[in-house]
Amino acid sequence: MEFDALTALLTIAIAILIGYIKFTKTEPDVHPLLLSNQSNATPIRNEGESTIHRSRTVPLTSTLERQPSDKIKTLHDVWQAGLAANPTGRSLMYMLQNQFYYKDETYEQVDRRINGFGSGFLAATGLKPMAEVPVGIYTPYSQESFIAQQAFYRYSFVSVPIHDLRNKEFLIEVVSQTKLKAIIVTQKTLPLLLESLKECSTIKTIIVAGIYISPQQIAAAAEHGAKLVKFVTLEYSGLSAPVDHVKPEPSDVAMINYNTKSTSLSKGVMLTHANLVAAMTGFQSSLPGAKKFTSKDRLLSHFSNGDVIAVSMASALILVGGSLVFTSGLMKNVLHDAQATSPTIFASTPIILEKIHEALHLSYGQGSMFQKAFAAKKALLAAGTVTTTSLWDFIGLGEIRSKLGGKVRIVVTTYPTKAETLEYLRAALGVRVVSTYGRTETAGTVTSRSMFDYSTSAHLGSPVSCNEIKLVDDKTGGYKSTDEPNPRGEILVRGPSVMKGYFKKPNATATAVDDGGWFHTGEIGEIYPNGTLEVLGKKKKAKNTSESP
Template sequence: MPLVTEKIIPWPAVRPYDKQSVPVPGTKRPGQSAHYRNGVWGLVDENTPNSLVTLDQIFADGMKAGKNRNFLGYRAVVSQNPLKFAPTYTWITYGEVDTRRRYVGSALHMLFQKGELVGGEFQTVGIWSPNRPEWQIIDISLQTYQKVAVSLYDTLGKDSVAYSIEHSHLSIIFATAEHIPTLLKLASSVPMLKVIVCIDTISPDAAKLLREWSKTVGLTFKEFAELEAFGKANPVEPIPAYPELVASICYTSGTTSNPKGVVLTHKNLALATQSNLYGMELPEDAVLMSYLPLAHIYERICELCSIAVGGRIGYFTGDPLRLLEDAQILKPNFFPSVPRVLNRVYQAAMVGGNVPGIKGKLFNKALQTKLANLHATGEVKHAFWDRLVFRKIQAVLGGQIELVTSGSAPISSEVMDFLKVAFACEVAEGYGMTENAATCSKAWPNDPTASGTVGPPQPVNEVKLIDVPTMGYTSEDKPNPRGELCVRGANCFKTYYKDEKNTREAVDEEGWVHTGDVAEIDSAGRIKIVDRVKNIMKLSQGEYVALEKIENLYGSTPIVAQIYVHGDGLQSYLVAIVIPDPVQLAAVAASVTGKRISVEDPAALAASCNDPAVVAHVLATLTKVAKQQDLKGFEMIKRVHLSMNPFSVENNTMTPTMKIRRKDAHNLYKAEIDALYALGEPSSSKL
């Protein structure tokens, strides 16, 4: 039974799958498409009845379900050596969070009033922590007392952390114990920083040491419980927010330069949340599994949706290797996720299902039956096959999953269709960015042909396409208009903080945010991302190639865990660095060499990466995929280097949102790339 709340707007009895978005009459202009709006709900904004317009409204709505309702859950640590977690979740209620948000908010307000904390343009407060209940408690307290949240990415490099602190004028930061030494070492370069609050419960000796170290660098160290006690002793009534009040400066991880601070207001975030509640179907007492970084806007909006309907949020232990264990204990209904995790679920299920004998035959019969039903009617459930075959896959995420969302990067149609029939629930791909509060478009449930698209505009948005003549995309293209996707709505930001140049490039005078992504709007009004305006380069023969687009196509191949495609303006062809999936690589190496290789043997896996026969097999697999995807000859990878040294945040080749830093990735593998080009372009007969 769905939660009863006026904020959830149910679907109509009949959904117009053929008109998921509609062009607004009279808006078509030369060089761009018409404006498109949601085909069911049109365009909603702060004037729409019952809409959420501030973040404190969201928590107030969550509280309506009752103070004793469970809210934030975590697995307690029962042993440090070895590290062991409780086999159940411990819960903090809505009422307990209500009390603690007042303590934390009152303490912060008093410290700013007394001058112990000094704001810049805004009274900013930093949070540097992985996902946990305290993160949400702190953020809710900031929403309640008109403070501005600044998230420091848990994996940001030292330079970017210092830049964000200085740029947003942070005078106080809540941090986990592991980050405090970094902040203390940075103290001399960020003189505006005055107070550090330790979120973790630490020993008296550790607290004394950090307190003394802080004094030597001119900082005040506080424990979280100490700050809460100060707020309890100095209570201040909540200060109501208003729609245009700045709620957060959210730093996007730049791939080439300093992060950009996206200024998001209460209205931006609240209406993005409201928009996602249109058509949301979750059970009473629904629970969300929180593992994607709360420092990123996608996870924050998903959790705000959960709060708005009085739902529960369960946090993973922080260890990716325990994620499935956490899920099986929590049994979530809502699993916000990303392709890199969902691809692993798909690959593991396919490897487990495609086995010899009756088990493999049953798996394939079940899969083909359910896929046929999906493509014919949009139905994802099947009483017999779900019980016999897919129940085991559903049990991987606890067995009660009802909504899986995929965002942050493209995911293949094949994987999406599989996940829909395997989990027998709504699996929706969406599209958004920090600049529009992670809310732009989302696929509709039970749409037989939704996979491969990111659905129609959300109710809070309208979109249009602008011609990109240099890449051959125009609003007059047949059968469907194509061009750079632009989005406008009450959820969209207006400015990068103290960055006029980038603001002018991103937001035009009519309020349209230019996404940098090339999209097509199909005959049903759905958006399909087809290319990227940036990251195009010209090969020596004059052909333009979009490197990210090519990486995304190759990246759906099971053998590929990561891929970096490189083009050189002095060369006529592309090369690539491929980080293979260990399980797939072991299978390929065994079939090519006839020798069994263990996934647990890193030396053997690394050696197989240097085997010419293995390399040739992987390249042939990629070439087959390229032809299936209709890549042009010059868009195909002609030479490849295999490596077990992955791109990562730690070696500075990836951003915290898992986008490749192209310059740094090239530098890491420069010698190998040069060696590939030194071999010359292979003839087609060798592919």
């Protein structure tokens, strides 16, 4: 009996020791040497320029990545791959009729809806595919806008997401430039569109994502020669009269994005299927092998239709058969949406992440137990470890993690997000953060910070695999590639994700993209010795200069 008791005591002691080691893990998640050199750089440089930097995964002798495989060349191909990978798996989650109830749909169900809407759209509008016809999407990021975009990819139309939903002048300017004949709206955006129809006379079909259209609204549209039709009506009518797919080519324009403002002129960025597939591939390749998206992942995104990075992330998830969550769109419901849907990938703008940080800190940050736990987790972070299995996660931080649904493993955000917010997410919530920098003209992503880089440095990582960057001297601002301790200058980007050009603005296109294919971002950067990029701000304009249309 003494032997048995001693054995039991030793077993308990060993278990406690193993648990203690696990709970107090201090080994870094990745060896520091792997973070000391994060990009490949050319051995030589031109006068007035830095060396050219590209992803560590792309050797200098190789071509930049364009697509994940020979079969995936367009966004139409991306959906077909996801459908084949997980036909009966969950595809979409969305709030039903603005109530706190989320509905699930499988890939097969959503595919039928896409076919139905696309066929119904063709019949209702009389528009012909394969003519690069632009169609407006004047809605928040929602299941309807997603289905519409997928239908446009399927029938070779060009989507025009109008991200500013409250600016009448912006709406009129976009419609007048693109000569939209059809547009998708919600019941909230419909009134402003009806007010603008006199100046938007090209619009003949208004598709309403909602359950009610009033007789007064129908009459107001008819007064300007436009008709109103419900989104769901097109879905159902198209199912009874399906139209064969008219697949796009990689070089076809998929989107004209007006999420770019320059003085008083709005510039529509033309992005081809090849551009968007390249950006998706670059983002996907920036994730470490064990952390890449899988069919088990669920993405909750707070980006708008005008944020192209949302297309890259959604496409990367669709490609492997993962699922998407469409939120209520209300700031007050951000945490509720996460708790109700339990996402594994949480993508959000800096403003929303900072609001979440403030709200959680206000609710939990004053307690002594939280302060001790947070201090301990920050010490682990400084040692290179992000974890949810430390002793402090069980004692003082479990409830906070549940506020984002309890399953988030990656947060994706953009420049500029406050350093203290990033620290809070990594330490208090135990999630890894991917910070990105991009432009609409580069299909949303230029660089991506390693999710294992927990330093307080302000850099935004190295180039993704579909593009390369360099800095050129900026005489107006006094930034030079020969600056010490690090080269500084205007950020230039080249690769298959760089836009086709600005819509109907050849002079502006020629100014932005030079003969070498380099896009001039108009932003100043600094390249660190480890090959990462910090964005310092916008380039100062020289006096007595104006932009050509």
